[in-house]
Amino acid sequence: MSNKRTMLISGNVAVALAAIDIGVDFFAGYPITPSSEIAEELSFRLPASGGKFIQMEDEIAAMAAVIGASLAGARAMTATSGPGFSLKQENIGYACMTEVPCVIVNVMRGGPSTGLPTLTSQGDVMQARWGTHGDHPIIALVPHSVQDTYFQTVNAFNFAEKYRVPVVLLLDEVIGHMNERVELPPREELNVVYRKMPDVPPEKFIPYKNTKELVNPMPPFGSGYRYHVTGLCYDETGFPTNDTAKIAKLLDRLQSKMVKFSPELEQTESNNAEDCDILLVSYGSVFRSSKTAVKIARENGKNIGIVCLTTLWPFPYETLRRLAAGKKAVIVAEQNLGMISEELMKCTTYDRVHHIGRADGEILSPPQIVDKIMEVYDAAGL
Amino acid sequence: MLLDYSKYLRNDRLPHIWCPGCGAGIILKSILRAIDKVGWKKDDTVIVSGIGCSSRAPGYMDFNTLHTTHGRALAFATGIKMYNPKLNVIVITGDGDATAIGGNHFIHASRRNINLNVILFNNYIYGMTGGQCSPTTPAGKFATTSPYGNIDPNFNISGLAAAAGASFVAKSTTYQIFQTDKYIEKSFLKDGFSLVEVMFACPTSYGRRNKIPDGVGMMEFFKDNSVPAAKAKEMKEEELKDKIVTGILVDRDYPEYTREYREKIISRAQQGQK
Numbered sequence: 272m273s274n275k276r277t278m279l280i281s282g283n284v285a286v287a288l289a290a291i292d293i294g295v296d297f298f299a300g301y302p303i304t305p306s307s308e309i310a311e312e313l314s315f316r317l318p319a320s321g322g323k324f325i326q327m328e329d330e331i332a333a334m335a336a337v338i339g340a341s342l343a344g345a346r347a348m349t350a351t352s353g354p355g356f357s358l359k360q361e362n363i364g365y366a367c368m369t370e371v372p373c374v375i376v377n378v379m380r381g382g383p384s385t386g387l388p389t390l391t392s393q394g395d396v397m398q399a400r401w402g403t404h405g406d407h408p409i410i411a412l413v414p415h416s417v418q419d420t421y422f423q424t425v426n427a428f429n430f431a432e433k434y435r436v437p438v439v440l441l442l443d444e445v446i447g448h449m450n451e452r453v454e455l456p457p458r459e460e461l462n463v464v465y466r467k468m469p470d471v472p473p474e475k476f477i478p479y480k481n482t483k484e485l486v487n488p489m490p491p492f493g494s495g496y497r498y499h500v501t502g503l504c505y506d507e508t509g510f511p512t513n514d515t516a517k518i519a520k521l522l523d524r525l526q527s528k529m530v531k532f533s534p535e536l537e538q539t540e541s542n543n544a545e546d547c548d549i550l551l552v553s554y555g556s557v558f559r560s561s562k563t564a565v566k567i568a569r570e571n572g573k574n575i576g577i578v579c580l581t582t583l584w585p586f587p588y589e590t591l592r593r594l595a596a597g598k599k600a601v602i603v604a605e606q607n608l609g610m611i612s613e614e615l616m617k618c619t620t621y622d623r624v625h626h627i628g629r630a631d632g633e634i635l636s637p638p639q640i641v642d643k644i645m646e647v648y649d650a651a652g653l
Numbered sequence: 654m655l656l657d658y659s660k661y662l663r664n665d666r667l668p669h670i671w672c673p674g675c676g677a678g679i680i681l682k683s684i685l686r687a688i689d690k691v692g693w694k695k696d697d698t699v700i701v702s703g704i705g706c707s708s709r710a711p712g713y714m715d716f717n718t719l720h721t722t723h724g725r726a727l728a729f730a731t732g733i734k735m736y737n738p739k740l741n742v743i744v745i746t747g748d749g750d751a752t753a754i755g756g757n758h759f760i761h762a763s764r765r766n767i768n769l770n771v772i773l774f775n776n777y778i779y780g781m782t783g784g785q786c787s788p789t790t791p792a793g794k795f796a797t798t799s800p801y802g803n804i805d806p807n808f809n810i811s812g813l814a815a816a817a818g819a820s821f822v823a824k825s826t827t828y829q830i831f832q833t834d835k836y837i838e839k840s841f842l843k844d845g846f847s848l849v850e851v852m853f854a855c856p857t858s859y860g861r862r863n864k865i866p867d868g869v870g871m872m873e874f875f876k877d878n879s880v881p882a883a884k885a886k887e888m889k890e891e892e893l894k895d896k897i898v899t900g901i902l903v904d905r906d907y908p909e910y911t912r913e914y915r916e917k918i919i920s921r922a923q924q925g926q927k
C-alpha cells in the first residue's frame with residue numbers, strides 16, 4: 272500500500288514542500304511577485320521542522336545569508352523573480368567561485384526591469400547562465416508541471432550538494448501559480464544527497480585541491496576544520512594568489528565541472544524525435560502548449576517530433592546536435608524573443624532554426640505554435 | 654604577560670600586505686588580545702569580512718575565515734549566526750565597506766540586534782583602491798576623487814548603529830589602544846549586535862594628501878583630536894567639528910535576534926501555535 276500524498280497545489284507550494292522533504296533548514300529571502308508564496312510557506316513550515324527562515328533587507332543580503340548559512344552546514348535556499356535575480360547575481364558569482372552549495376529559485380516574470388510583475392515569461396534563461404561576471408559553472412533546471420517542480424526541487428538540492436555548484440530552479444509564472452493535482456512520494460523514498468565530508472584530520476585538510484574528481488569535501492564552519500574562503504582567485508589552500516598557473520588550474524577545474532558532469536545532469540525528454548521531419552523544442556510551461564500543438568499537427572498529417580528541455584544549463588548540445596541532424600527544421604517555442612533559439616543554432620545550421628515566442632505576458636497558446644509549425648512545413652515544401 | 658600572537662595567526666601568510674604606517678595591524682592585535690581574554694576557541698569562532706584594506710585581516714587569522722563581497726560581510730555573517738548561533742561571529746569591515754556599499758546591511762543588522770561583533774576599521778578613505786573619498790572623509794579634505802576638497806558631509810557611524818538599535822556601540826582610536834582592547838572585549842561579551850569603531854592611520858592614501866604623511870603623525874592627530882564622550886556632552890556642535898568622540902556610547906540590553914527566533918518562533922511553531 273503506497274502512502275503517496277495526493278493534493279492540489281501550486282508550483283510555488285510544491286517548491287516549499289519539496290524543500291521541507293529534502294531537509295532544507297535555511298531560507299533567506301526578500302518579498303517579490305510572483306515568488307513570494309515560497310517564502311510565505313517556508314516562514315511557516317521551516318521553524319516547525321527545526322529550520323530557520325529570515326527575511327533580509329534586500330535580495331543581495333538574502334543571497335549572502337544563504338551562502339553564509341551553507342558554509343555553516345545548512346541546506347540553504349532563496350527564492351526570487353527577475354529584478355531580485357539581477358540583484359543576487361553578485362553573490363551567485365561568489366557561490367560559483369567558492370563552490371558553496373545553494374539553490375536559487377527564480378519564478379520568471381516579464382522583463383526587462385520591473386516589467387510585468389504578475390505575468391509569465393521565460394526571459395531569464397540567459398541570465399541564469401551568464402548573469403554574473405566571469406567564466407563560471409552554473410546549473411539551471413526548468414520544470415514543466417507542478418509535479419515536475421517537486422522533483423526538480425529535489426534534484427536541485429542534490430545537484431548543488433553533490434557538485435558544489437549553485438543551482439537555479441527556473442519556474443515561469445505559469446508553473447509557479449498554476450494549481451495542479453500532484454502525487455508526492457513518501458519522504459523516506461527520496462534520494463537525498465549530502466556534500467562530502469573530509470576523510471583526513473583537520474591538519475591534513477586542503478580545501479580546494481585540483482583533483483580528477485573536481486569536487487572537494489566541504490566541512491562546515493565550527494567543525495574543527497579551519498580554512499579560508501575568498502572570492503579572490505585562490506590556490507589549493509584557499510588563500511588568494513596572483514600566480515597565473517595556479518589561477519588557470521582553479522578556473523579550469525570550475526569550468527570542467529560543466530563538461531564532466533553534463534551527462535549526469537542532463538534531463539531531456541523527447542517523443543518521435545528520431546524519425547520526424549521537423550523538431551519542436553520547448554521547456555517549462557510552454558512544453559504544455561507545445562504538446563497540444565504537436566498533437567494537432569500530427570492529426571493534420573505532419574510528422575513532427577518534440578523535445579522538452581528540463582536541465583537547461585549545462586545545455587544538452589550533444590543530444591540536440593544528434594536529434595537535429597538530418598531534420599528539415601527545428602522550431603523553438605519559448606516565452607521570450609528567442610534566447611534558447613540561439614543555442615539551437617549551435618546544434619544545427621543557422622537557417623534551420625525557427626523561433627516562435629512572445630514576451631508580452633500572454634501565454635504562448637497551442638494555435639500560435641500550430642500556425643508556426645504549418646508555416647515552417649510550407650516553407651520546407653513538406 | 655605578553656600574548657603569544659602566533660598561536661592565533663596564520664604565520665605562513667605573513668608578512669601582511671598593509672603599507673608602512675598603516676594602523677590595521679594594531680587593531681588586528683587588539684582583536685586577538687580580546688579573543689584571548691574572553692577565551693573564544695579558534696574552532697568555534699568565525700571571522701567574516703568584506704572588501705578593502707581592513708577586510709584582508711581575516712586571511713592572517715587562524716580561525717574559520719570568510720572574505721566576502723564588497724559591503725556584504727554583515728549579510729553573510731547574519732546567515733552564519735542565524736543558522737548556528739553557537740558560533741562566535743566577528744565581522745571586520747571598513748568605513749567604505751560598512752557604510753557606503755554596505756550601508757543597508759549595516760542598518761538592518763543593527764536593527765535586528767543579532768549577536769554579531771563588528772569591528773569597524775575607519776581610516777577616512779578607500780585605501781585599497783588608491784585613496785578615493787569615503788563616507789567618513791571629513792569635509793574639505795582631499796582624496797583622489799575629491800581633488801578640490803570634499804563637500805560631502807561625513808557619516809556618524811556610531812550614531813547610526815545606536816539609532817538603528819544596536820546593543821553595544823563604542824568608538825576609539827589606535828592611539829588609545831588599551832581603551833580599544835577593553836571595548837572590543839566588552840563587545841564580545843554582549844549578547845546582541847555590537848559595534849566597535851576604531852580610527853586608524855592611512856598615511857599612504859589619506860595622510861599624504863592631507864599634510865599628515867606618516868603613521869606617527871596620524872597617531873598624534875588621533876591623540877590631539879579625540880574627545881571622551883562625557884566631555885563631548887558639554888561641548889558645542891561647532892567645537893566638535895572633525896573631533897573623534899570616543900567612549901562607550903551605547904550599552905543596553907535589547908532582545909537578541911537568534912534567541913528571539915528560538916524562543917518566539919521555533920517554540921511556537923513546534924507547539925503548533927500561530
